[in-house]
Structures are given as C-alpha cells and as structure tokens.
Amino acid sequence: MVLGGFSVLGDSVLSPLDTAELNEIEDKLLAQRKDIIKSRAKKATTSSWLNRFISGGHELKHEAFLVYWLSRYVFNDGGIIHRPVFSIAIHLARGTRIALAPAILSSVYNDLGVLKKAIVDSNQLESSCVAVSDLAIRSPFQLVQVWAWERSSDLRSENPNHLNNGEPRMARWDKVDCWGVEN
Numbered sequence: 001m002v003l004g005g006f007s008v009l010g011d012s013v014l015s016p017l018d019t020a021e022l023n024e025i026e027d028k029l030l031a032q033r034k035d036i037i038k039s040r041a042k043k044a045t046t047s048s049w050l051n052r053f054i055s056g057g058h059e060l061k062h063e064a065f066l067v068y069w070l071s072r073y074v075f076n077d078g079g080i081i082h083r084p085v086f087s088i089a090i091h092l093a094r095g096t097r098i099a100l101a102p103a104i105l106s107s108v109y110n111d112l113g114v115l116k117k118a119i120v121d122s123n124q125l126e127s128s129c130v131a132v133s134d135l136a137i138r139s140p141f142q143l144v145q146v147w148a149w150e151r152s153s154d155l156r157s158e159n160p161n162h163l164n165n166g167e168p169r170m171a172r173w174d175k176v177d178c179w180g181v182e183n
Contacts, residue, residue: 007097007098007100007101008099011091011096011097011098011099012102013100015087015091015096016087029067030083033081033083035052036048036052043080045079046080062093063089063090063093067081067089070085073140075103075138077138104139107139108144111139112147114136115135115137142170146169157173159176160173161174
C-alpha cells in the first residue's frame with residue numbers, strides 16, 4: 001500500500017536503533033555532520049553533505065546517500081541535515097521497511113496549516129503580500145497541490161482525468177491545466 005510513492009506499511013519512522021552496531025553507525029554519521037558544522041559552512045546542508053561523501057569509497061556511503069535523500073526529498077527542511085533522519089536512513093540501509101507515508105501526510109497537513117495561516121494573514125487590512133511570498137512549503141509540493149485540487153472546487157480544473165481501475169488518485173490530475181499552472 002502506497003501514498004504518493006511512500007509506503008504506508010512498515011516500521012515507524014521513530015523506531016529506535018536497537019543494536020550496538022547500528023548505534024555505532026549513527027555515531028559515525030553524527031561525527032561527519034559535526035565536522036561539516038565546524039567547517040566554514042557552519043551548517044550541515046544537503047549540498048555540503050553530498051560533497052563530503054560523493055568521492056571516494058566511504059564505508060557509510062549508502063547510509064549517507066539515504067540521509068541526503070531523506071533530507072532533500074522526503075523531510076525537506078530548507079536543505080539542512082537533521083539528526084532524526086539518521087536512524088531512518090540506517091534502518092532503510094539494512095532493508096527494514098519503514099512507513100514513510102504517515103510522516104509525509106503529517107508534513108502535508110502541517111504545510112496546509114501554514115498555507116491557511118499565510119492566506120488569512122494576507123487578507124488582513126494592514127497586511128501586505130509578504131506573508132505569502134515568504135511562504136516555505138517543506139513537504140512534497142505535488143501532494144499539497146493535489147490535496148488542494150481534490151478538496152477545493154475553486155482551484156481545480158473543470159475536467160480532471162478519468163480514473164481507470166487500479167490507477168493512483170494523482171493520475172486524475174496528470175497533465176491537467178489548472179488555472180494555467182503546469183506540473
């Protein structure tokens with residue numbers, strides 16, 4: 001079972017690392033992150049993380065790539081590498097099935113709350129459009145966009161695609177022109 005390409009089934013993203021070997025791998029990843037923070041970069045960004053592991057045969061290359069992927073495409077927080085993704089990446093590298101969909105759905109709902117607040121703030125008498133122009137959506141935007149199209153008749157196209165049996169819900173909006181916005 002899949003939601004937006006992310007599995008609904010599997011262990012929680014909050015599953016702890018339960019062996020000394022896995023904790024040692026996490027410590028090594030944390031040490032790499034600390035080294036980046038101590039450098040001129042001052043932040044462990046996804047680009048500095050990728051540069052650290054891209055060349056050479058580092059023993060943690062698989063885990064490091066998964067940390068990058070999770071930080072950049074799944075739990076995007078402005079391109080910063082955060083500690084909570086390490087345990088998820090280590091589990092995934094070991095073949096543990098992780099249910100990413102509930103965490104992504106939580107992120108989508110959080111972003112919808114941020115979006116609603118920005119829209120309400122922009123409609124206030126003394127407010128400018130700065131609230132909306134500085135808005136940062138951190139979850140996968142296509143999921144936020146499809147959610148809005150599914151639930152708001154004012155935003156959606158008048159003729160979405162017909163869904164055939166077995167097609168995902170997002171296929172309804174594939175290549176549909178909604179107010180001149182392209183995918």
